[in-house]
Structures are given as C-alpha cells and as structure tokens.
Amino acid sequence: MARPIKETMPLEAARRLLFDAAVPLDRSERIPIGDATERVLAQVVTSRVDVPPFDRAAMDGYAVIAEDTFGASAREPKRLRCVGQIFTGEAADVAVTSGTCVEVATGAPLPAGADAVVMVEETDRTGDDVGIHSPVYPKQHVGRRAADIAAGQTVLTPGSVLNPSRIGALAAMGIGEVEIYVRPRVAILSTGNEIVEPGQALGPGQIYDINRFTLASIVGLHGGEAVVYPAVPDTLPALTQALADAGGADIIVFSGGSSVGERDLMQDVIASRGEMIFHGIAVKPGKPTAFGRVGGKLVFGMPGYPTSCLSNAYILLVPLLRRIARLPDYEPRVVAATLARRVVSTTGRHQFYTVRLADGAAVPAFKASGDITSMSHADGYIEIPAHTDIVEAGTIVDVKLL
C-alpha cells in the first residue's frame, strides 16, 4: 500500500546526519603528476633536493668577486679579465679568481670563487677585457641554492588539493609520481519499469532516463567517479539484487523509488538490509528523499522527478561526496539580483527556486519538479527558508549559480 511521508526532517538536521555519516576515504593510489590536477594529496612531500640545486646567475652578465667591483663607475670602470663563459645547463668548470670574471647566462651555475653577478648592461668588453661600470655587493644577482626549497623541507602535506602551482612544486623537486586519494566511487541506478536509454525508441508508457545522466555529470564535477548501472525494475528482488551488485561503490544512489507509491520500494530495501538515517526532508523540490547505510555503504534514494533529483544532488550528494573525497566544501558563485516576479513558497519547506538572470533581474524559471527545463533553462537558484512563504517582486535576492 501507499505510504505517505508523515514526518519530514528540517534540511539542517538532515545535513548534520549526512555529515556524521560521511567518512573521508583512506584508499590511495600512485599516479604521474601530469594527471594529478585537482586530486587530493595522500602523502607528506619532503624534498630530497635543493631547489634551485646550485647558486645560479639571476641575470645575463659576468660572475665576479664582489670586492673586485667596489669603487667601479662608468667613468672609471674596474677592468677584469674574462676567463670563460658558462651557458645555462652547463657545468661551471672554470673558476673566478681576483681580477678575473666569467661570462654567465641567466640560470647558469655560478663558477667557483664568484659571489656576485654584474649585469651585462653595466659592462663594456673588448676581447677578454671587461669593464665593470657599477659595483655589486656579495650575492647580488645570484639565485641562491635552496632559496626556493631546501632538501629535507616538507613542502606539501596530505589533504592538499593539487592546483597548477602545487603540481609545479612537485616537478621542481623532481617528483614525477605522487600518492593521491582515490576518487569515491558512486554507483548510479535509475529505478523504474518505464525508463529507456536515450538514443532508443520509446514504447508505450516509457520515458527517457534523465537522472542517470544528471547524477553522473554532477558526480564527475565534484571529485567522484560515477559508476553507471542499467535501469533497475521497480521490484523488491530487483532492487535488492542491484544494491548487492553495487556493493563495490562508496556511495550508492538510486533515483526514483523513494516517493510513496505502491511499487516505490527503495525505503523497504534500505530498512530491511541496513539502517535508514532519514526519509523525507522539508525541502521543495525533493521531499521524498531517503538516506541510509547498508553494509557500510551510504545509500541515497533520490526522488524520480528530474529537478527534485538534481536539486537534492546539489544540496545533499555534493557535500557528502566532497567530504568523502576530502575536497573542500563547494561554494557556488553568488550574484545579487532583483526578483522580477513575486514567488509564493511552501511554508514549512526550505525551497530551492530556480531563476534565469536577465539584465540584473532574477526571473523565475521553476515550472514543476518533473520538468528538467525547470533547471536546464535556469542560471541559478534562490533559497527561500522554511518560515518564509512569499518573496515579493523587487526584493534583492542572492542567486547561487548552477
């Protein structure tokens, strides 16, 4: 028989239960740094080398003993004898002694004996005779060994998200592979006898699967690995088997089957095989949402209506997934806009109301929970708290961008 949801849970209470249930993954793997962007570091990274690995010229010019240049001026240059030349990438196999200098390119290692570099612009040269037009102090124009990173220094710690500059720091230390946390595996199962894959022909009473695609898309955007299963018939044995088959995942998301229908059996499956954590939350759209734990896996029963399902994916699945993936909380971009029309909300339910942005105005875009265009034609959404029932036209609202 049909079982209406009698008690709904406030959104914040549901979120707390969700966070309590989320255990960050410990599994890790080793991958090349070229594949590691946006991955989460699972190791301490301590440098085995100095960066840079040697004192080097920071300018094109002449490596000198700084003292030899003291008193130099354009009118009375100090004259030094050039005894060699070092290009970038070469060994410094010539030494500087008092009265001599070595021509160096930017990035070349500083030759033994030298302690500073005179910029080429401050010199003149005839044959091996080099005139120094300006004094330098010791270490001037020298990039010092280990100035960036010293051998033994801890440069990155577990939990760091590898952005381009951190990938660069790994490269700088000569580290070609790195240990990162694996992405949480999210099994995605659409339930229902009416579901057909896009690209196929529809039979009588059939509709195309939407939630499998929206869920996989959002999971991929938030650090998860979507594992997509064929649609599951809406029967207790089929759902129970599907749950068992998806046991290799960290999160299992069923869509459809958590409403109140006769064949909507997801809550029975969760309750009979494990523990229901909540069923029914005071949000709109997306009230008939179940969340539980079965065999150590977290299981969502999302509503079948595509906008309800995707809305709940944004507000519940994404925070859970990112926590398990050890990614920082996602904060959508917010744009202030003037509400173009009055919006009437449902008292007692926290509403996520989709809007389009047009010339600084937020124009209501929500049609119905069953309509994917409620969201696909929207730029973002406004949140209307449970205790508010009307937001008047002209109100400045915060639009969170999709």
Added chain:
Amino acid sequence: MARPIKETMPLEAARRLLFDAAVPLDRSERIPIGDATERVLAQVVTSRVDVPPFDRAAMDGYAVIAEDTFGASAREPKRLRCVGQIFTGEAADVAVTSGTCVEVATGAPLPAGADAVVMVEETDRTGDDVGIHSPVYPKQHVGRRAADIAAGQTVLTPGSVLNPSRIGALAAMGIGEVEIYVRPRVAILSTGNEIVEPGQALGPGQIYDINRFTLASIVGLHGGEAVVYPAVPDTLPALTQALADAGGADIIVFSGGSSVGERDLMQDVIASRGEMIFHGIAVKPGKPTAFGRVGGKLVFGMPGYPTSCLSNAYILLVPLLRRIARLPDYEPRVVAATLARRVVSTTGRHQFYTVRLADGAAVPAFKASGDITSMSHADGYIEIPAHTDIVEAGTIVDVKLL
C-alpha cells in the same frame, strides 16, 4: 647580444590585443552526452519528441472523469467501479467511461477517457468498488504531455555550456549524442638546455622542468587540451623546428626564452616567422612575455621563471584560451582579508602578489619570480595597480583565490 626590453605595454593594452587576436574555434565533434559535461554545444537542439510523451498520473490513485467526482465528500463518497490497473511503464490499454475508474501509479500513462487523478489517500476500496472522498477538477494530478518540452521546441542553442541539468534536458529528449566544439589544442614547449624531466637524475647545471607541468595543468582546467612536447634546446634552429612541429595546435606556448639573454631567442623566432603582437608587459612578475602570430597560430613566449610563467598563464593564457574555447570568462573567487604586512610594489608595473590566508588575514607569500613556492604556498593573490607603490598593513584587500 643581450637585448633589454625597453618599452613595456600596460596590462590592459596587452589584454585588448590578446582578445582581438582570439578567434573562437569552429571545429566540432560528436560525442555521447555522458562525456559532454562542461563542453560547449555546437548545434541547435530542437526536440523531436514531447516530454513527457503522454499525459501521465502525477500521483498514485485513480484515473477518473473529473465530472464523476463533483460533489464527493468523505461522508458521501462517489462510488466508481475500478476496471483496471496501469503501472508505470505500461501501456494504457484500458479506458475510463462514466462511472468507472482505473488504478494508476505515479508516472503511469493516463487511460483514454480519464481527465484527472484522485489521490489514493482520498479514496476507499472494497473489491472493485472505489469510494471517492473529494472532488477533482479536470487535469488535476495529471502531468500533461509536452508540459516540459514540446516537439519542435528549440531547447538549447550553440554556445551553451553543458552543465548537469542541460545534459539532463538532452537525455529527456532521447538525444544520446551531441555536437560540441572541440577543445583548443595548446602545444606546450619548455625551452632551455638545462631542463630535465622530473623522475630523472640532475646533471651539473640542470634543473627540473616546472613550466611544462604548471602550464598543462592550467590548460586542462580551462577547457584546453594540452599537447606536451619534449624540452627544446635554446637554439634558433631547434626553436624554429619546434614551432613548425607544433603547427597542429591552436595556441603554442613556449616557456623560457622570452627574457633578454643571449640565447633567449623566442622573440627572434616569432618575429622572423610571423608577427610579434607584443613583447614586454608592465606586470610583475612576468614582464618578459612575448605574444605573436605565426602561420595563423597564436604563440606565447612565457618567461622561464616558474611563478612568472604561471602568473601570466592565469592573466593572459586563460582568458585567451577560454575565449577560443567559447567558455565564459573565468572569474576567480574573491575573499576580503586584512593585509598582514606592508607590501612595497614596483611603480609602473601592475603587480600580482601572492598571499596566504590565515584567520582572515592575507599574509604575503611572494618570495621571488623564480620560486614556485611563491605560488604553491599561496592561497591566492592580490593585484596592485601600476600607479600604487605601497599597500599598508591593515588594508582590506581582495584576495583572488588560486
């Protein structure tokens, strides 16, 4: 000979030249919608089907002729004879006539003759005899055919970035594959004789390649396909050959070789094979940056110093790449913070100054342009305009997050 950069171009002027040079790509390809998240649509999408494809029950209950329910109440139910049952996903092969009803599940097609659904909660039943406790109006609790999308309707247009809900709209219409713009190909070439790949041993005078990895990372994050080449020796024939080899790319990025050194030959290569658009911009770090066009390809000569190179990738390459990829401009997240220490900037150069965030304070993180830890240990950066030379401690600054 060394050639100092005499004239630098203000950042905004350089950016304008960059935007003028950027031509959005026209090449497109067809891919499954499951792979299309964050891709840019290259076609008009017009629906060939109605979504939903039939009138359907929006509640579990009984499909009825609304008129048969008028006057019904819990005390005096209207009695109808149930002549069948339609589950979700089934054909509606039974019709409703006056005095009868058909049991329907949410999502099931509405049987012929019926024009409304009475919720199961508003009924009683004994055998085939169903009591209706509350009247319904025509179309009540019916999800109408084409309410979401009508056949012939244009749902998405070229240039749309495919977020989860738009992927869902494609699925809803039964569209399994979609035409999207290809990602711009960005050839990445580190130049210099001193460059060694991470994972290998360093010889005398050698350093690890950093820019190849930071550039590939940032290109991947902003809609490009990085094509990484081996490091190129810093000689005119090698650079000229490398430029020819990378001709299949849409953007070619050399790093190193745009400074003023004797072997820093990138600007010669660009100027001799094509057209230099600018060389030298009034920014810090990153002044010695060259940008030109060779054989219809856009070519960057980025500075070799890793923080200079990556900083310019953020401020110049990313906007160019996104424009060519037809992605919206990237706007970094901004956090307001109190500057923890006075920062002295270089007058006449727009400075990008990296900072860490600690307890609401922005703590300077910049060491030197050659130090990748100037950026990898930072959370974001502040911008100091060319005409400002000092920002005092305690100033509220906008930190743009990396």
